[in-house]
Amino acid sequence: MKYKQVDAEILGRIREIVPDAKRVLTERTDLASYSFDASFGTHFPELVVQPKTTAEVAAIVKLAYEETIPIYPRGRSTSLSGGPLPVEGGIALDMSHMNQRLEIIPDDLIAIVSPGVLTANIHQAAEQVGLMYPPDPSSSAVATIGGNLAENAGGPRGLKYGVTKDYVLGLEVVTPQGEVIRTGGRTVKNVTGYDLTKLIxxxxxxxxxxxxxxxxxxxxxxxxxxxxxxxxxxxxxxxxISRVLTSGILPAKMEIMDQACIKAVEAYQPCGLPVEAEAIILIEVDGHPRAVEEEIKEAARICESIGASRVEIANTEAEREALWKARKMVSPAIVRMKPTKISEDATVPRSKIPEMFARLKQIRDKYQVNLVVFGHAGDGNLHPNIIADKRDQEEMKRVEKAVAEIFEAAIALGGTLSGEHGIGNMKAPFMEMELGAAGLDVMKRIKESLDPKNIMNPGKIFPKPGQRLVLTEG
Structure with a gap:
């Protein structure tokens, strides 16, 4: 596909759609801020637009479709898979300024939100009226709900409550042609036509x-x-983990930290974690007070029977918060080891968790990489992270091989490339490994049908011929 560049005439038309000059960015220094996310690679857009209304988004997209200009929607750039990177240039559409609506309707048990609203603000607003929005990605304090929707984000509570797609009743969507459609609605039951909500x-x-x-x-x-x-x-x-999950207990959260994570957290901000342990599991149950009391005791008994050297139940809210604070400090702690973090989220069936742990050990030793494991162990959504230094080209080549083998191991065990980070451009080379040629072709045909000019976030999900994972520079 040959795309048209943003010239002076097109820029003028965009300025008519968004007359506020502060929301149309063309300076190289401004474009640099939109050239990266939390993954790898630097790709500059030709133009950045910050719409505030659906009408503005629709008009910009309609123009982009008419002129065949690639358009890249993005939130707060917390993507770990290259999701919003403008790999073909074009227009970066900063949706974080569309944050005007956050309405909680308690009687209907719904929230109506704009895409630029921070996910943490939805949590807070719901809790003020005794309700809960269950999806809780670790980046919720800085990530927008629009980004969560685009990537189908998860989080620790995914074990019991599911992920973002399980809590979306309806959407307003601008199509690649610039049309505005609504999918789903405000009711829990809605089986009118194709489920476009889940597709989007x-x-x-x-x-x-x-x-x-x-x-x-x-x-x-x-x-x-x-x-x-x-x-x-x-x-x-x-x-x-497997034994607890088959015991009749369904924890709200079940997280794991391996020894490297434990030591990193203790070096970063001491929490009293057992640095001699090879792994710790954090289990949280919720519900009726009496049921919670019995279930946490039973979970403790099961862990001890399997071989836990020690089990500690938090007796106060402060102790409980301290444990979860330690878990949340893993990411900032491990990057003190080396500056580059490759964060993966290969997911396996729960019964294969022990085997995946064994495979990860083998991969770590085979490629001599700093591989640490933490994540949402209860649903098999592990986060094998490799800590490296991207300036060390030889090390990064070993990292590339290790990451590829992590994906191969997950697929071989009946798992998936991604549990919550999405595919973006980083995992695109591995899509056929999981879906097969025919499965990938079906997805391509859906994309081509809805977006025949391929202007909507091109370069993502679908691999280019010969594309492979590249983490090295130059």
Whole structure:
């Protein structure tokens, strides 16, 4: 596909759509801020536009479609897969300024939100009326709901409550042709026609741009309890995870940290974690107070029976918060080891968690990389992170091979390339490995049908011929 560049005539037409000069950026220094996300690679857009209304978005997209100009919607750039990178130049559409609407309707158990609203603000607004928006990605304090919708974000509570797509009742979407459509609605039951809502959520901005969402809320559980189980062997901790999940207990959260994570956190901000342990599991249950009390005790008993060297149940809210604070400090702590973090989220069936842990150990030793493991172990959504220095070209080549083998291991165990980070451009080379040629072709045909000019976030999800993962520079 040959794209047209943004020339003076097109820039003038865009300035007519968005007359506020501060929301149309052309300076190289401004474009640099939109050339990267939290993954790898630097790609400059030709122009940045910050729309505030659906009408502005629709008019810009219509213009881009007429002129065959690529358009890249983005939120706060927290993507770990290259989702918003403007790999073909074109227009970067900064949706973070569309944050005017955050309406909680308690009687209907819904929230109606603009795409630029921070996810954490939705949590706070829902909790003020005794409700909860369950999806809780770790980046919720800085990530926009629009980005969460595009990537189908998850988080620790995904084990019990599911991910973003499970709480989206309806959307307002601007199509690649600049038309405005609505999918779904305000009701839990809605089986009118194709489920376009589920198609758009997780499509990573390749099928349309979300300009409003109707989200389902649930009553906030009245009680929670948390424990920490300490293990001398990470594979044994995986067996404990499987045993708890098949016992009749469905935790709200079940997180794991390996020894490298534990040591990094203690070096970064001491929390009293057991640095001699090979792994710790954090388990949280929620619900009725009596049920919570019994379930946390039973989870502790199961962990001890599998081989936990010690189990500690948090007795106060302060102790519970301290445990989860330690988990949230993993990412900032591990980058003190080396400056470059390759954050993956390959996911496997729960029964394969112990085997995946063993495979990760083998990959770490085979390629001599600093591989640490943490993440949402209860749903198999592990986060094997490799800590490296991108200036060391030889090391990064080993990292590339290790990442590819992590994906191969996950697929071989019946898993998936991504549990919540999305595909973007980083994982595109591996799509056929999971879907097969025919499966990938079906997705391509959907894309071509809705976006025949391929202007909507091109270069994502679908691999180019010969494309491979490249983390080295030059």
């Amino acid at each position: 959520v997780g499509s990573e901005g390749t099928l349309g741009i979300i300009t409003e969402a109707i989200l389902q809320l649930i009553p906030k559980p009245p009680a929670t309890a948390t424990l920490m189980a300490i293990f001398d062997d990470i594979v044994t901790s995986g067996e404990a």
